[in-house]
Amino acid sequence: MHKVVLSLGTNIGKKHENINRALYLLSHSGIRILKVSQKITTPPWGNWNQPDFLNVVVTAETTMSPVKLLRTIKEIERNMGRTSGHMEPRIIDVDIILFDNLIVKTDKLKIPHPSFRERNFVLKPLSEIAPDLKDPETGKTILQLYRELLLLPFMGYIDTPIGPFYVAEKDGQVLRTSFKNMRGRQEYTPLLDKLLKRLEDYFSGKKVDFTEFTLNFSMIPDTYRHIYTVLMKIPYGAVISYSQLAELSGIRKGAMTVGNAMSKNPFPILVPCHRVIRKDGKIGGFSAGKDKKIFLLKLELKDSFFNVFPKGTY
């Protein structure tokens, strides 16, 4: 007999009935439900333009293998009318969170669920029904993981034409932005919500001013912080060279310092390092890839991009 943890979610139709129906189907498919958590309502994450979710977590027993369990779950989802894909509204979604102490990492199946440690709607209810259960990957108990989750910065993202863009918040300030995946509590706050909507506007080509957001500069060296502050005064659609920015910041012969500061910019887009270009008219580097810098400059400069960067300069 294997002990498993499943997470169920729904955000279409009669949500309580969907959950109950899924539990009924599971329990008649060779999965013995042991404990069912409270149902909790969770705002959508990832794509917020959809209804709230209703979630529960269950502990259960089964003799099935992980792959067989996954197939059974997918079949139940299909039978209940699930058609939509990832990050879309769905009538039912069942995830395998834990399976004994097993660690599985294949394309089709990942156990433990790769992001369950960042999800309140899993850890909170699970810490009520199985606080002492251990995560085989970290060796920590569910209760420990839940306590740690509460200390994690809030994190969200939007899909942009140049890939996902991540933002994190701590104590009402923007902690980081990034084109790379970030760890954090997968939940929106009013601040993240507002920021992501502004970013959506920005990526759709609107002129957006991000200076209303307070950035957390606490772990940033003074010189870099100063350079970032000066750079934030360079408006949308304008560009400046590394050496000019150094001069504006009062650092003589500081082009390299500026380059270093740009390469470590913790707030891409909000601190507009993409507006800093080489003195010889070339584009210069960008941590997330030069193609992204070119996209952002085209976005801001529109047609005049080709005047500022004639053929062969990038």
Added chain:
DNA sequence: TGACGCGCACCAT
């Protein structure tokens, strides 16, 4: 603590 060496999304030669 402080000095030293290294590396860097640059720049002028």
Added chain:
DNA sequence: ATGGTGCGCGTCA
């Protein structure tokens, strides 16, 4: 291509 440049960081005493 090459070497000067400022700064932060890791290392060593």
